[in-house]
Amino acid sequence: MEDTTPWLHASLIYLSAAVLAVPLARLLGLGSIIGYLAAGIAIGPWGLQWVTDPKAMLSFAEFGVVLMLFLVGLELEPRRLWALRRPIFGWGSVQLLGSAAVIGGLAVAAGVDWRLALVAGLGLAMSSTAIGLGVLNERNLMATTAGRNVLSVSLLQDVAAIPILALLPLLAVAGAASGGGGWLGAAKALGVVLAIVFGGRLLLRPALRWIARSDTPEIFTAAALLLVVATAALMHGVGLSMALGAFLAGVLLAESEYRRELETDIEPFKGLLLGLFFIAVGMSIDFAVMARNPALVAGVVVGFLVVKAGVVWAMARSMPVPLAERPVFVILLAQGGEFGFVVIQTALGTGVIEPEAASLLLAAVAVSMLLTPLLLVCADRFLTPRLAARAAGPKPDEIHEQQHAPVIICGFGRYGQIVGRLINAAGLSATVLEHDAEQVEAVRRFGWQAFYGDATRLDLLRTAGAAQARVIVVAMDDAEQCLAVVDLARQHFAQAVLVVRARNATDWTTLHLRGVQHIERETLDSALMSGRSVLESMGWQPHAARTQALRFRQHSIEIMKQMAPHLDDEKKLIAVAKQGRAQLEATWARERAERQAQSQRPGWHAAEGGED
Amino acid sequence: MADLLVIAAHPQLEHSRTTRQMMQAAAAGTDPARVAVRDLYALYPDYLIDVEAEQAALASARLVVWLHPVHWYSMPPLMKLWLDEVFAFRWAYGPEGHALRGKDLWLVASTGGPDSSYRPDSYNRYFFDAFLHPYDQTAALTGMRWLPPLLFHGAHRADDATLAAHAELFRQRLQTWPDWPEIDAMQAAPACDVPDDARPLAQG
Numbered sequence A: 001m002e003d004t005t006p007w008l009h010a011s012l013i014y015l016s017a018a019v020l021a022v023p024l025a026r027l028l029g030l031g032s033i034i035g036y037l038a039a040g041i042a043i044g045p046w047g048l049q050w051v052t053d054p055k056a057m058l059s060f061a062e063f064g065v066v067l068m069l070f071l072v073g074l075e076l077e078p079r080r081l082w083a084l085r086r087p088i089f090g091w092g093s094v095q096l097l098g099s100a101a102v103i104g105g106l107a108v109a110a111g112v113d114w115r116l117a118l119v120a121g122l123g124l125a126m127s128s129t130a131i132g133l134g135v136l137n138e139r140n141l142m143a144t145t146a147g148r149n150v151l152s153v154s155l156l157q158d159v160a161a162i163p164i165l166a167l168l169p170l171l172a173v174a175g176a177a178s179g180g181g182g183w184l185g186a187a188k189a190l191g192v193v194l195a196i197v198f199g200g201r202l203l204l205r206p207a208l209r210w211i212a213r214s215d216t217p218e219i220f221t222a223a224a225l226l227l228v229v230a231t232a233a234l235m236h237g238v239g240l241s242m243a244l245g246a247f248l249a250g251v252l253l254a255e256s257e258y259r260r261e262l263e264t265d266i267e268p269f270k271g272l273l274l275g276l277f278f279i280a281v282g283m284s285i286d287f288a289v290m291a292r293n294p295a296l297v298a299g300v301v302v303g304f305l306v307v308k309a310g311v312v313w314a315m316a317r318s319m320p321v322p323l324a325e326r327p328v329f330v331i332l333l334a335q336g337g338e339f340g341f342v343v344i345q346t347a348l349g350t351g352v353i354e355p356e357a358a359s360l361l362l363a364a365v366a367v368s369m370l371l372t373p374l375l376l377v378c379a380d381r382f383l384t385p386r387l388a389a390r391a392a393g394p395k396p397d398e399i400h401e402q403q404h405a406p407v408i409i410c411g412f413g414r415y416g417q418i419v420g421r422l423i424n425a426a427g428l429s430a431t432v433l434e435h436d437a438e439q440v441e442a443v444r445r446f447g448w449q450a451f452y453g454d455a456t457r458l459d460l461l462r463t464a465g466a467a468q469a470r471v472i473v474v475a476m477d478d479a480e481q482c483l484a485v486v487d488l489a490r491q492h493f494a495q496a497v498l499v500v501r502a503r504n505a506t507d508w509t510t511l512h513l514r515g516v517q518h519i520e521r522e523t524l525d526s527a528l529m530s531g532r533s534v535l536e537s538m539g540w541q542p543h544a545a546r547t548q549a550l551r552f553r554q555h556s557i558e559i560m561k562q563m564a565p566h567l568d569d570e571k572k573l574i575a576v577a578k579q580g581r582a583q584l585e586a587t588w589a590r591e592r593a594e595r596q597a598q599s600q601r602p603g604w605h606a607a608e609g610g611e612d
Numbered sequence B: 001m002a003d004l005l006v007i008a009a010h011p012q013l014e015h016s017r018t019t020r021q022m023m024q025a026a027a028a029g030t031d032p033a034r035v036a037v038r039d040l041y042a043l044y045p046d047y048l049i050d051v052e053a054e055q056a057a058l059a060s061a062r063l064v065v066w067l068h069p070v071h072w073y074s075m076p077p078l079m080k081l082w083l084d085e086v087f088a089f090r091w092a093y094g095p096e097g098h099a100l101r102g103k104d105l106w107l108v109a110s111t112g113g114p115d116s117s118y119r120p121d122s123y124n125r126y127f128f129d130a131f132l133h134p135y136d137q138t139a140a141l142t143g144m145r146w147l148p149p150l151l152f153h154g155a156h157r158a159d160d161a162t163l164a165a166h167a168e169l170f171r172q173r174l175q176t177w178p179d180w181p182e183i184d185a186m187q188a189a190p191a192c193d194v195p196d197d198a199r200p201l202a203q204g
Helices: A003-028 A032-043 A053-075 A080-083 A084-110 A112-125 A129-139 A144-178 A182-213 A217-237 A242-254 A260-285 A285-290 A294-318 A321-335 A338-349 A353-392 A414-425 A435-446 A458-465 A479-492 A505-513 A525-539 A540-565 A570-599 B020-028 B051-060 B077-086 B128-141 B160-176 B181-185
Strands: A407-410 A430-434 A450-452 A470-476 A496-500 A519-523 B004-008 B033-040 B062-069 B103-111 B148-150
Touching: A003 A032, A003 A407, A032 A260, A032 A353, A053 A144, A053 A217, A053 A242, A053 A260, A053 A570, A084 A112, A084 A144, A084 A294, A112 A144, A112 A294, A112 A338, A129 A144, A129 A321, A129 A353, A129 A430, A129 A540, A144 A321, A144 A338, A144 B051, A217 A242, A217 A260, A260 A338, A260 A353, A285 A294, A285 A353, A294 A321, A294 A353, A321 A353, A338 A353, A353 A470, A407 A414, A414 A496, A430 A435, A450 B181, A458 A479, A470 A479, A470 B033, A479 A496, A479 A505, A496 A505, A505 A519, A505 A540, A519 A525, A519 B160, A525 A540, A540 A570, B004 B020, B004 B051, B020 B033, B020 B062, B020 B160, B033 B051, B051 B077, B103 B128
Parallel strands: A407 A430, A407 A470, A430 A450, A470 A496, A496 A519, B004 B033, B004 B062, B062 B103, B103 B148
Antiparallel strands: none
16 A cells, blocks of 8 residues: 555646646647646646656656657658658758757857757757647648648658667767777667567567457557567667667558557557656756756747748748748747657756756757747737738738628639639629638639638638528538538538538548538549540540440449448448449440340341331 | 329420429329429439439339420430430330330420411421321330320410419329320220331341
């Protein structure tokens, strides 16, 4: 009993701090990371002093970082990484290395030890993926140039964290300048990495298959955790970064059929442990250091923000990111981030930097993350409107006057425009909602009544006249957003007929299961027209090609409807699809044979139809 | 599936007065299990006819009504396509093609020109019956009894009351079929046995 009491006590403190602080932070629009940090500060030695030794908790919570990197590895299918290699490795490296070099260079010039300068440079160059992606999602900017590039750069930072974390212990070694046993250690390390790579390739999947067959979900979760712990322990044993091991294991499993399952199993542990990690970071910020050098902290924060903003702004200019999107792009990448904490904390742990310097850097990163929401608000208020005005004349106002057209088109890109042009030429009027300001400006020049606004917002839909509209066309690029509008409309504007664009078969099925009547797969009809052209080029009569294409269309929609209820059951889906294809092939083969038989019968044509 | 099947075809129903009102009359106040109205231009806007569905509807019907305006002395093109594809060899005619045998076929049509124009001395030059031979013979070849058509001439100039009276007559005739006074006196469809040498040669 004596042993359980402190454990209970600690859990009580950590959990209640997190449960209180995180929702509060989110309510204030600050994000959960800030919430965890604040909770840490509150319960730590500089707050309520409930916990006085954050070190013990930190070493446990570091496992959260290990899990996070395992998940990063899982996300990084080698093929996907290859497809995005240019934005990720090109621009990502420019941001990371550029920022790190300038920050580190300035630090060295200011007379800081080169190892501290390097750690500071790399640590501060990192940006918060969690905050960045959160803000992008919140503002629906994921599909914009700025959004895609923030994602690429964050991805590179995630990847780069691995070699950086692996590098830090070596820095410590370099500092101690002890050459003895270096080669042996390196050989051992290499051996373990190779063992993980090959062992992972050969053994992991069969092992997982065997475990999955036992059909005990909690054992699969345990196996997933064991896998991470075991690789981490192996790596730790030879003096390499635990995170690197977990990352390797993740990449090895990225292409396995268990990827999704592993992800969902580990996700909650990661979230919670990462939360603990941030709490521990918050507790370990030494406010005495800050109190002694408030000017220094402020200087570091302003300094690194300005340097990073400069580097990122230069990137934005040459990418190029549209002027109006640049403030968000720059602010999201200029802030410090969770990987910065990891780098600084690891550097501290391996003795590369002193606790005092670490506290200062941690404080700087935390302050920059606290500043991000404020900076975003300022940019929205003062900077973005002016930039947008400079970029494209007056920025279109968000829709604010009540509209009454019977048709609303949400999303006026390649798809929505064709719908709009057709119904407009037919003499119908439509209200257009588009969330890309430049696009609104462009179509307005062609005389369209287009309004700037995010159709996933209920108030804007109302203003656009959705409550009276007879038809709502949902034609945005982003499938998630389309789904969001569909759900809103179904809930609030049941009188309107929904006409929805689906990106692919999965989208189509999702919408179909929602009960949407008019769904079109965006590529189906154009691909069928191409198919007709092929048949015609192969000597088919144009009319026969047309009829066959139309029949194919009908058949494929029929099959999709049959497949819809089995959306989650891949085997069943494949079975239905195969069966459908076989049916169609059999039917058409039979018809071909009949036609051939007919054409071989002399006099048939004279007697065809009605007879004479 | 309904007993009474109305196959309606109007290529521009939005401009139609007569056919639209007749379609409404057919559906009005009737049991959908007894009367089914199939609006071909609404069902097949892409002219891709679902032959199986059409044949199934025909198979269960006892009375088949063709409801259409007369254009160029004939039926609208989609209805002709329907006829070509649905009245298939070995189904509606030819060997084993007896699916329609014993049913009644009733034409309910309207013309723009007045009754008086369908005369040898007027601009349409023939009595209207002359334009009905293809219909009549289609019924005969498929073994259907050809009922006396219900025609509405001069549809463009007809006043509302006349049209309403005509639609009401249609509704009543539809409702009372097959208890029409003249129907008992009518003969079954004439036999149209196609001699073997008029058929295409057998396969092979």
